[in-house]
């Protein structure tokens with residue numbers, strides 16, 4: 001096995017946690033089993049397998065993805081407020097085994113070992129692990145105290161990369177635009193635009209990836225920032241926009257997608273996808289296409305959004321009740337997604353193996369240590385919690401357990 005392929009730290013943590021059967025996990029970004037769309041999936045399966053339904057649905061499909069589903073996705077994306085009509089074509093869409101596969105295909109086709117990808121601070125830790133596995137260096141763009149990208153600092157970073165001779169190794173920039181993992185923050189439209197202008201000013205002409213895995217799971221209204229596909233400032237740049245049906249719909253069906261603006265890059269991704277699997281499950285795609293086509297997705301989402309919004313409130317209230325905010329812990333209540341990001345007092349060290357983490361495991365609660373989401377110079381006092389999977393009473397209990405440990409250490 002190559003040296004870069006270290007076993008995942010988080011897998012180790014999960015394995016240890018499973019040894020303790022009473023442990024409550026607010027670590028994994030799983031969705032809530034109690035509201036997964038059994039009814040809708042059953043309805044779709046019945047329709048797709050009726051005696052006179054075409055047999056093709058049980059056959060291999062196109063490597064690029066089912067055309068009908070791509071058309072539904074195109075319409076869905078264009079339906080977000082302010083999105084530019086006609087800016088996405090079905091021929092630009094690739095349906096993948098989760099958006100994770102599209103991310104992997106993008107990195108495999110853009111980068112060689114030793115290349116650099118610019119990321120936010122913090123960023124999606126599984127993506128950071130993937131980069132490490134591919135021998136790609138992730139470089140974090142500085143952030144402001146409120147979590148936004150520090151554009152002035154990023155200009156300085158670009159200059160440093162130039163002077164240190166690393167500039168030509170920068171091959172892509174990765175953003176999580178909506179209710180991000182782990183921070184649950186969105187990138188304001190003005191910041192997206194300024195970032196593209198900065199890239200232009202500094203002659204950084206590299207593909208931009210916008211990951212929108214949680215975009216559909218807003219609690220009150222869609223986040224009012226257009227995607228990079230609709231922003232003129234990004235017109236000159238190659239782009240990949242990533243979305244998924246795993247978080248907002250049927251998680252285990254693992255259907256996600258990418259929209260790629262560059263035909264040559266897309267062709268490379270498709271040929272690599274052919275090496276992986278010749279195409280995402282045709283049957284799963286058929287189910288999602290059916291749900292979208294019948295207009296059932298949006299009504300299902302309304303239920304999901306309310307459910308997760310209530311769960312976010314529960315976690316927030318349970319944490320507040322422990323009094324840790326007065327002891328230096330800070331967090332924002334999420335406005336969408338499945339995750340909550342907490343910053344502890346500076347002396348707290350939440351890393352795996354440290355007393356804080358060990359105590360949480362002993363007290364029966366599991367979280368994701370924040371340092372995994374950074375790329376060097378990481379603060380060690382952050383954690384990512386998820387209110388996605390646990391049912392209400394266990395969620396409240398897990399949050400309480402976490403808060404009690406945080407209180408002891410603060």
Ligand SMILES: Cc1ncc(COP(=O)(O)O)c(C=O)c1O
Pocket residue numbers: 029097098099100101124176180181211213243244245246247254255256
């Ligand atoms: C930010 C982000 N992007 C992509 C993914 C991959 O999701 P999936 O492959 O299930 O579509 C995840 C999953 O947790 C995520 O948090």
